[in-house]
Amino acid sequence: MDIKVYNTYAKYLKERYGEKVYKLPISLPLTCPNRDGVISHGGCTFCGEEGGSFENLPNYMTVKEQVKKNMEYIRKRYNANKFIAYFQNFSNTYLPLEDFKKYINEAIMDDIVGLSISTRPDCINDNYLNFLVDLKYNMGIDITIELGLQSVNYHTLVKINRGHTLAEFIDAVLRIKKHDLRVCTHVILNLPWDNIHDTIENAKIISALGIDEIKLHNLYIVDGTPMAEQYKNNEIDIISKKEYIHRVITFLEYLDPNIVVQRIMGRAPEENTLFVNWHESWWKIRDEIVTKMEEENRYQGSKFNYLNGKALKNFK
Numbered sequence: 001m002d003i004k005v006y007n008t009y010a011k012y013l014k015e016r017y018g019e020k021v022y023k024l025p026i027s028l029p030l031t032c033p034n035r036d037g038v039i040s041h042g043g044c045t046f047c048g049e050e051g052g053s054f055e056n057l058p059n060y061m062t063v064k065e066q067v068k069k070n071m072e073y074i075r076k077r078y079n080a081n082k083f084i085a086y087f088q089n090f091s092n093t094y095l096p097l098e099d100f101k102k103y104i105n106e107a108i109m110d111d112i113v114g115l116s117i118s119t120r121p122d123c124i125n126d127n128y129l130n131f132l133v134d135l136k137y138n139m140g141i142d143i144t145i146e147l148g149l150q151s152v153n154y155h156t157l158v159k160i161n162r163g164h165t166l167a168e169f170i171d172a173v174l175r176i177k178k179h180d181l182r183v184c185t186h187v188i189l190n191l192p193w194d195n196i197h198d199t200i201e202n203a204k205i206i207s208a209l210g211i212d213e214i215k216l217h218n219l220y221i222v223d224g225t226p227m228a229e230q231y232k233n234n235e236i237d238i239i240s241k242k243e244y245i246h247r248v249i250t251f252l253e254y255l256d257p258n259i260v261v262q263r264i265m266g267r268a269p270e271e272n273t274l275f276v277n278w279h280e281s282w283w284k285i286r287d288e289i290v291t292k293m294e295e296e297n298r299y300q301g302s303k304f305n306y307l308n309g310k311a312l313k314n315f316k
């Protein structure tokens with residue numbers, strides 16, 4: 001699908017590398033400080049036992065084995081030539097520095113043009129970033145840190161037991177940008193305690209901080225989680241699909257048009273899931289969003305007019 005109303009990840013990769021590039025998911029045997037007691041127990045209230053992914057290879061395989069197996073499969077299926085090694089599950093910087101270096105170095109091989117490393121804002125440290133920036137310039141590969149924020153509303157972050165608030169996210173972004181690495185931010189636009197004003201503020205803060213990429217998630221409810229109990233007890237409400245579409249479009253309108261949008265809808269396993277995507281295919285909702293934007297002439301950045309002294313723009 002040729003999408004012109006927002007700055008797609010596929011378009012960015014094609015322009016950057018001259019051809020289609022595929023992400024290869026990697027799972028490490030680690031956890032999260034919000035689960036093991038360093039910050040809290042139980043993790044975020046929406047997070048299941050598998051963490052942020054349900055399609056990874058088992059983490060008892062080495063990084064090199066996972067990369068090679070995924071690369072072989074994607075290469076044959078899509079005739080692919082270039083890949084990004086994606087350290088996806090849980091908090092991938094939450095381990096001793098030497099172990100982190102070992103895992104990251106294992107992923108460096110022929111045809112790997114980039115690394116994406118998913119983690120939490122409170123797991124960003126200058127020593128780890130110094131290693132990554134040296135790797136970037138010595139090996140000539142692009143490195144992106146994917147930070148789970150979920151919401152800029154710090155009241156909501158407390159309610160979902162996130163274990164950090166907005167301050168840690170801002171600190172992490174400033175440190176990553178100082179090291180000349182890319183930042184991708186993950187946001188959930190339909191958390192029960194957020195409204196359209198939070199949606200707009202999400203876009204504004206992300207734009208003001210100079211984030212490079214954004215990944216929108218839509219909340220799904222996994223059985224066995226604290227949020228699942230809230231859902232069963234009618235203690236939380238999930239917004240309608242119509243409202244979610246409204247929030248996504250509004251978010252994109254306020255977003256800096258230069259920010260790359262990795263995705264606007266997420267997938268989720270149907271097994272053991274109480275709610276996901278309003279019982280529709282993720283791509284159908286994505287197409288509905290794109291069609292609505294095209295028909296109403298709405299596009300990413302159309303309301304990006306609030307930085308650099310908005311109140312002074314009438315003066316000459």
